[in-house]
Amino acid sequence: MRANTEATGGGVGDVPAASGRAAGGRDKGRYHHGDLRNALIQAAIELAGEGGPDAVVLRAAARKVGVSATAAYRHFDSHGDLLGAVKDYGQQRLVACMEAGGREVHGEGPEGTRRRMMALGRGYIRFARQEPGLFRTAFCRKALGEVGITEDGSVIEAGGASGWDTRSFEMLTETLDEAVAVGLIAPDRRPGAELSAWAMVHGTAMLFLDGPLDTLTEEESGYVVDRVLHDVLAGLAAS
Amino acid sequence: MRANTEATGGGVGDVPAASGRAAGGRDKGRYHHGDLRNALIQAAIELAGEGGPDAVVLRAAARKVGVSATAAYRHFDSHGDLLGAVKDYGQQRLVACMEAGGREVHGEGPEGTRRRMMALGRGYIRFARQEPGLFRTAFCRKALGEVGITEDGSVIEAGGASGWDTRSFEMLTETLDEAVAVGLIAPDRRPGAELSAWAMVHGTAMLFLDGPLDTLTEEESGYVVDRVLHDVLAGLAAS
DNA sequence: TCCTCTATGTTGACGCCGTGAACATCGGTG
DNA sequence: CACCGATGTTCACGGCGTCAACATAGAGGA
Numbered sequence: 301m302r303a304n305t306e307a308t309g310g311g312v313g314d315v316p317a318a319s320g321r322a323a324g325g326r327d328k329g330r331y332h333h334g335d336l337r338n339a340l341i342q343a344a345i346e347l348a349g350e351g352g353p354d355a356v357v358l359r360a361a362a363r364k365v366g367v368s369a370t371a372a373y374r375h376f377d378s379h380g381d382l383l384g385a386v387k388d389y390g391q392q393r394l395v396a397c398m399e400a401g402g403r404e405v406h407g408e409g410p411e412g413t414r415r416r417m418m419a420l421g422r423g424y425i426r427f428a429r430q431e432p433g434l435f436r437t438a439f440c441r442k443a444l445g446e447v448g449i450t451e452d453g454s455v456i457e458a459g460g461a462s463g464w465d466t467r468s469f470e471m472l473t474e475t476l477d478e479a480v481a482v483g484l485i486a487p488d489r490r491p492g493a494e495l496s497a498w499a500m501v502h503g504t505a506m507l508f509l510d511g512p513l514d515t516l517t518e519e520e521s522g523y524v525v526d527r528v529l530h531d532v533l534a535g536l537a538a539s
Numbered sequence: 540m541r542a543n544t545e546a547t548g549g550g551v552g553d554v555p556a557a558s559g560r561a562a563g564g565r566d567k568g569r570y571h572h573g574d575l576r577n578a579l580i581q582a583a584i585e586l587a588g589e590g591g592p593d594a595v596v597l598r599a600a601a602r603k604v605g606v607s608a609t610a611a612y613r614h615f616d617s618h619g620d621l622l623g624a625v626k627d628y629g630q631q632r633l634v635a636c637m638e639a640g641g642r643e644v645h646g647e648g649p650e651g652t653r654r655r656m657m658a659l660g661r662g663y664i665r666f667a668r669q670e671p672g673l674f675r676t677a678f679c680r681k682a683l684g685e686v687g688i689t690e691d692g693s694v695i696e697a698g699g700a701s702g703w704d705t706r707s708f709e710m711l712t713e714t715l716d717e718a719v720a721v722g723l724i725a726p727d728r729r730p731g732a733e734l735s736a737w738a739m740v741h742g743t744a745m746l747f748l749d750g751p752l753d754t755l756t757e758e759e760s761g762y763v764v765d766r767v768l769h770d771v772l773a774g775l776a777a778s
Numbered sequence: 779t780c781c782t783c784t785a786t787g788t789t790g791a792c793g794c795c796g797t798g799a800a801c802a803t804c805g806g807t808g
Numbered sequence: 809c810a811c812c813g814a815t816g817t818t819c820a821c822g823g824c825g826t827c828a829a830c831a832t833a834g835a836g837g838a
Contacts, residue, residue, distance in 0.1 A: 571803080
């Protein structure tokens with residue numbers, strides 16, 4: 301971090317989720333932008349949405365805001381730092397999409413819980429399909445100092461599991477606990493169940509985006525998603 | 540494609556899988572390399588193995604071989620073309636790793652088939668963990684003309700499901716058919732089963748690499764993999 | 779009120795990247 | 809042997825991330 305990045309907490313939080321034209325350039329050539337950090341993040345988010353993580357180009361974001369490239373360095377340590385901000389935003393959007401899906405289902409008992417789990421998974425995959433660029437950015441490596449190669453050629457991987465929004469994991473955990481309480485999942489199959497569930501959903505999303513499922517229509521993909529989610533629930537339910 | 544890329548079929552095939560020092564530079568300054576295309580692919584494979592798809596830098600590969608950067612354009616259309624060759628190679632290695640896993644299991648009947656499916660999945664994930672750079676490259680987008688942005692800003696996604704090695708999919712299909720024949724999977728649950736199986740395995744691999752499972756030890760991850768594979772089989776077996 | 783100090787921008791430069799154009803060299807075919 | 813196409817080379821361009829030096833606006837104290 302550098303300069304005032306500490307002050308804004310490094311989060312994205314107050315970026316207007318979808319403010320149309322990126323606040324398109326400052327009015328009347330003010331020398332100081334006023335909110336350049338968030339403006340750059342917003343521009344970078346749009347780039348990511350259109351072209352994925354590789355499209356998040358520092359100079360392009362600066363151009364969009366109407367500011368010189370190096371101005372970004374007053375607010376971000378590096379290109380990876382900016383990308384990390386977009387990554388955080390993407391993860392938040394993913395969580396929001398899951399929550400939106402879960403809120404629509406209100407049923408009680410085993411069937412209600414089952415439908416809620418399905419809704420969670422559908423929300424996850426819906427976000428991946430509707431916002432592929434952001435989804436890929438949310439799961440891309442190489443934000444901040446995650447990977448790099450030192451001058452002597454050795455590979456460095458700093459950070460470990462850093463930079464992960466744990467909220468989506470918590471949502472899954474809560475719903476799985478509910479599923480056990482309600483008798484949907486056998487208690488002895490509970491430990492580690494979030495892994496199977498998450499892997500299945502995430503894998504399905506990846507196959508939709510980068511795999512051989514990328515040509516399916518909306519309707520076909522609906523069947524696929526239901527089938528996959530049904531299978532993972534069946535696998536967890538089996539005694 | 541350009542020049543003689545047609546002649547070698549665009550495949551990698553005859554690249555020595557792991558020839559230590561990349562054939563380290565031509566001897567005695569011969570003007571013509573003799574096998575530059577494969578030498579560049581080999582160098583690019585090493586780059587990918589060390590740093591993933593982003594490390595596959597055309598100029599770096601040329602440097603490794605001891606040749607000028609533009610020489611690569613006699614054998615590849617573009618950077619994406621070279622990356623595509625590495626991608627193909629990575630997919631072949633993945634298939635090889637799955638086959639190696641499957642060959643170790645010889646049992647007959649339901650239990651044998653079950654163990655064979657587990658071995659296939661373990662091979663998939665073992666490759667992802669042992670060769671993360673190659674694995675990521677095998678599944679990276681942006682080889683050849685897969686994605687791009689036109690001058691007017693619109694996003695173009697050419698190719699569709701192109702560039703996919705279908706062999707791994709076939710192996711899965713065969714084993715699933717075997718599982719039905721042997722009574723492991725209910726026939727009515729067979730259609731679409733490869734999707735669930737693949738999604739689960741691929742998702743687990745992704746969570747190991749880019750997700751929150753990247754800190755697990757070898758032993759821990761073994762349990763995780765077994766658990767996940769067990770779950771997906773249970774899900775398919777349930778009537 | 780004015781002066782100064784610091785946060786925030788700008789310009790210029792560097793080395794790396796992918797890529798095209800023009801030129802050089804080798805090796806096989808008439 | 810003379811030639812020609814395949815295969816390399818050098819040079820050049822614009823774009824990228826990033827650093828150093830300089831410019832400016834706006835806030836807080838004299």
